[in-house]
Amino acid sequence: MKKLPKSITGSLGLVAVELVIFVLFWKLIPHGGFATWTTIEQLTRHSAIVMMTAIGMTFVIISAGIDLSVGSVVAFSGITAAVVLKDHHSWILALVLATGSGAIWGLINGLFITKLKVGPFIVTLGTMLIVRACALGLAHEQSVYSPHSHLDVLMKPVLQFATPFLASGVWLTLVAAMFFSIILAKTRFGRRVIAVGSNESAARLCGIPVERIQVLVYLLCGFLAGVAGILSYSQVTYGDPNAANGLELSAIAAVVIGGASLLGGEGTVWGAVLGALIMQTIADGTTQMGLPHWVQKLVTGCIIVIAVGLDRWRSRRAQAKAA
Amino acid sequence: MSGIVKRFGPTLALDHVYLQIYSGRVLSVAGENGSGKSTLMKVLAGVHFADEGSMTLDGKPFAPKNPADARNCGVAMIHQELSICPHLSVRENVMLGNEKHRAGWIQEHTSDQLARAALEPLGLADLDLGRPAKQYPIGVQQLIEIARALASEAKIIILDEPTSSLSETDVVKLFAVLKELRSRGAAIVYISHFLNEMREISDDISILRDGQNATEGPMDQFTDHDIVTAMVGRSVDDLYPRSNRNAGEVLLTVDRLAGEKLPADASFSIHKGEVFGIAGLNGSGRSELLRTIFGLDAVKSGQVRVGSFSGRATPNQRWQEGIGFLSENRKEEGLAVKLSIEENLVMPKRPKAWVLERQEHESATEWVQKIGVKCRDTHQRINELSGGNQQKVAIARMLYAGVDVLLMDEPTRGIDVGSKAQIYQLIDELAQSGKAIVMVSSYLPELLGTCDRIAVMHRGKLSASRPSAEWSQASLIHEAVGASA
Numbered sequence A: 001m002k003k004l005p006k007s008i009t010g011s012l013g014l015v016a017v018e019l020v021i022f023v024l025f026w027k028l029i030p031h032g033g034f035a036t037w038t039t040i041e042q043l044t045r046h047s048a049i050v051m052m053t054a055i056g057m058t059f060v061i062i063s064a065g066i067d068l069s070v071g072s073v074v075a076f077s078g079i080t081a082a083v084v085l086k087d088h089h090s091w092i093l094a095l096v097l098a099t100g101s102g103a104i105w106g107l108i109n110g111l112f113i114t115k116l117k118v119g120p121f122i123v124t125l126g127t128m129l130i131v132r133a134c135a136l137g138l139a140h141e142q143s144v145y146s147p148h149s150h151l152d153v154l155m156k157p158v159l160q161f162a163t164p165f166l167a168s169g170v171w172l173t174l175v176a177a178m179f180f181s182i183i184l185a186k187t188r189f190g191r192r193v194i195a196v197g198s199n200e201s202a203a204r205l206c207g208i209p210v211e212r213i214q215v216l217v218y219l220l221c222g223f224l225a226g227v228a229g230i231l232s233y234s235q236v237t238y239g240d241p242n243a244a245n246g247l248e249l250s251a252i253a254a255v256v257i258g259g260a261s262l263l264g265g266e267g268t269v270w271g272a273v274l275g276a277l278i279m280q281t282i283a284d285g286t287t288q289m290g291l292p293h294w295v296q297k298l299v300t301g302c303i304i305v306i307a308v309g310l311d312r313w314r315s316r317r318a319q320a321k322a323a
Numbered sequence B: 001m002s003g004i005v006k007r008f009g010p011t012l013a014l015d016h017v018y019l020q021i022y023s024g025r026v027l028s029v030a031g032e033n034g035s036g037k038s039t040l041m042k043v044l045a046g047v048h049f050a051d052e053g054s055m056t057l058d059g060k061p062f063a064p065k066n067p068a069d070a071r072n073c074g075v076a077m078i079h080q081e082l083s084i085c086p087h088l089s090v091r092e093n094v095m096l097g098n099e100k101h102r103a104g105w106i107q108e109h110t111s112d113q114l115a116r117a118a119l120e121p122l123g124l125a126d127l128d129l130g131r132p133a134k135q136y137p138i139g140v141q142q143l144i145e146i147a148r149a150l151a152s153e154a155k156i157i158i159l160d161e162p163t164s165s166l167s168e169t170d171v172v173k174l175f176a177v178l179k180e181l182r183s184r185g186a187a188i189v190y191i192s193h194f195l196n197e198m199r200e201i202s203d204d205i206s207i208l209r210d211g212q213n214a215t216e217g218p219m220d221q222f223t224d225h226d227i228v229t230a231m232v233g234r235s236v237d238d239l240y241p242r243s244n245r246n247a248g249e250v251l252l253t254v255d256r257l258a259g260e261k262l263p264a265d266a267s268f269s270i271h272k273g274e275v276f277g278i279a280g281l282n283g284s285g286r287s288e289l290l291r292t293i294f295g296l297d298a299v300k301s302g303q304v305r306v307g308s309f310s311g312r313a314t315p316n317q318r319w320q321e322g323i324g325f326l327s328e329n330r331k332e333e334g335l336a337v338k339l340s341i342e343e344n345l346v347m348p349k350r351p352k353a354w355v356l357e358r359q360e361h362e363s364a365t366e367w368v369q370k371i372g373v374k375c376r377d378t379h380q381r382i383n384e385l386s387g388g389n390q391q392k393v394a395i396a397r398m399l400y401a402g403v404d405v406l407l408m409d410e411p412t413r414g415i416d417v418g419s420k421a422q423i424y425q426l427i428d429e430l431a432q433s434g435k436a437i438v439m440v441s442s443y444l445p446e447l448l449g450t451c452d453r454i455a456v457m458h459r460g461k462l463s464a465s466r467p468s469a470e471w472s473q474a475s476l477i478h479e480a481v482g483a484s485a
Helices: A006-028 A037-062 A070-088 A091-115 A120-138 A150-155 A168-186 A188-198 A200-205 A210-236 A247-257 A269-288 A293-322 B037-044 B067-072 B090-095 B108-122 B138-151 B168-183 B195-201 B224-232 B286-294 B315-321 B330-334 B341-345 B357-371 B387-400 B417-432 B444-450 B473-480
Strands: B002-008 B011-017 B026-030 B052-054 B075-078 B156-160 B187-191 B204-209 B212-218 B250-259 B266-271 B275-280 B299-306 B323-326 B405-409 B436-440 B453-458
Touching: A006 A269, A037 A070, A037 A168, A037 A188, A037 A210, A037 A247, A037 A269, A070 A091, A070 A120, A070 A210, A070 A247, A091 A120, A091 A150, A091 A210, A150 A168, A150 A210, A168 A188, A168 A210, A168 A269, A188 A200, A188 A210, A188 B090, A200 A210, A247 A269, A247 A293, A269 A293, B011 B037, B011 B052, B011 B212, B026 B037, B026 B195, B026 B224, B037 B075, B037 B156, B037 B187, B067 B075, B075 B138, B090 B108, B090 B138, B108 B138, B108 B168, B138 B156, B138 B168, B156 B168, B168 B187, B168 B195, B187 B195, B195 B224, B204 B224, B212 B224, B224 B417, B250 B286, B250 B436, B266 B436, B275 B286, B275 B417, B275 B444, B275 B473, B286 B299, B286 B315, B286 B323, B286 B405, B286 B436, B315 B323, B323 B387, B330 B387, B341 B357, B341 B387, B357 B387, B387 B405, B387 B417, B417 B436, B417 B444, B444 B473, B453 B473
Parallel strands: B026 B187, B026 B204, B075 B156, B156 B187, B275 B436, B275 B453, B323 B405, B405 B436
Antiparallel strands: B002 B011, B002 B052, B204 B212, B250 B266, B250 B299
């Protein structure tokens, strides 16, 4: 019997949760105001930045690490894009430098963690502040306004049923999710990331270059945060040094809702993407209902605890059955 | 390998050690814990670098940079600690570090075939290759790790205490595979604390003591006594001391106890001043029985009576009733390895809500001296101690808490012969002083040597107990595998 791969079956529960929440808001909001194409299109745009960041965060968390600096990296990369556009008017250069700077911050994180043997929580807590400071410095603590360019198109709202249905930035996010979920499941690199997170000493004894894998994982996470920075720039079409404050926690929450364990070894890219979508659905839904901001936070918090609790309970039962 | 020197800081772990490994032969490397045998093997497998000395493999100089390098040259090692990635599938664990790939993409089909071929001789042909390794019991995980070495087609296979978590039947399978590999010309280096295992599988033996070569030669030229003497550097005359014990009143009674899964049905009672042994295969429910008695696992039916108490209890209540538990899993469950001796000792019995450091220190020092734990002082961290000394701390902890009944699960697992002898001595003294001891062990000579009565666990059912003198190794195994009489 050919079974569906775990990456798909594991995500079905999350799809169901997303649907339940969506239908709930659809019924609660008068005149079916939530189930419109505009709302859905907007929802995907709103969640794309966290999704993109959460893809990288998935790899970090599976390797039993954590990256608290991604929010700051998103802001730095957005500022970089804006500054380059303002001074050089080249959107390609902006794209390369913005994503490249994200990758470099990731590389710095990875090198600090592996070479100095400082825990990832501490290192990225430090770089979170450092990178934010650099973003503020680069922007002279002000918003950086830049001329229009092709980068603006990424997060431009798409008119109802006009091709390509979703914003190009959203498509980019979905393609990235597809690509990296295959990387995780089908390549030697992906397997080794899981091995390192599952049992680091075993991985080392089997001759896996643990440090190199860790550096690559943080590099990847930084790079994707850089891409998310471009999306974040595109959303407002100017550089905001205070953008993406607290984004790291949303990304971590998305990954965890998606079934990852902070102890490493577990997690899927699609789970993280759905986790981000679920949180954004709650945010948009409560906003449309006109509920105050604190209600939205309350609901999101409860969802995180309940989702993760249920998931652990299920896996414990599955394990008890297997043994 | 010749003239190998390895230093860890000021400690000289290996002092000009030499070793010759021949293809088509099995070599046992014996020695007490800390004698340097594991270090020597790690040098061979590329985990550690030698500070001095050289190695040659098939006449060529051999200096592996890392484990992967050593494995590519045909040296594979099965480590003492279980090296399984619990979340990865069986297939991925077998192929770990040696993944078959094309430009980074895993070739699933080839991997499946190779993994299957490596698992088959171990009797694991039916294993679901796609299932995560954590869903299989420890014994199977150990075999998966052995399959990993087989899959890499190694010329030299090093096994560092591979049988510590295997059942008797799995050991038989493993030995059959090793003999098959030997006949195909592989060289096997075998490390074990079990003399009978070494004798069964090895052609040659090399004994290390304090980081130096003690002696070596063909296995059949050594008697057990010779080997033990060479290992400890002195003659160990009586491994299992047993003074005359007088059984007193009943301390613990277990009546038709059943847990959620295991044990299925166990009854026994134990008296003051008695050592009660439980034999059986791995997975027969021995550990589960102790855990259920201690309140760690849920009771489904049956009774546990401790003195005047009866009924279910949490581990906390059990401590108060005077029952102590020694886990088989010393590092993960038994002791907090990063804390000091002192902190571990006082754990079950904090005197007051406030931590009284001076009082703790005094009582810890007293127990460390009484039990004979070799350490710098009581502030030393557990993971800096040898296995034998760690176990002594775990036993001292039960005594510090003032228990009368000691439940010990594999009290001598993974510790060297010298320390084992001390643990046996300790157990005897405890029984002498009126404690009751329940001891689970897979090592039959130690059960026969230390216990007054022994019962055998088979598929969750505990047999009636008989005095040790009425058992033999053969009859215990017979009972454990459930062969009809």
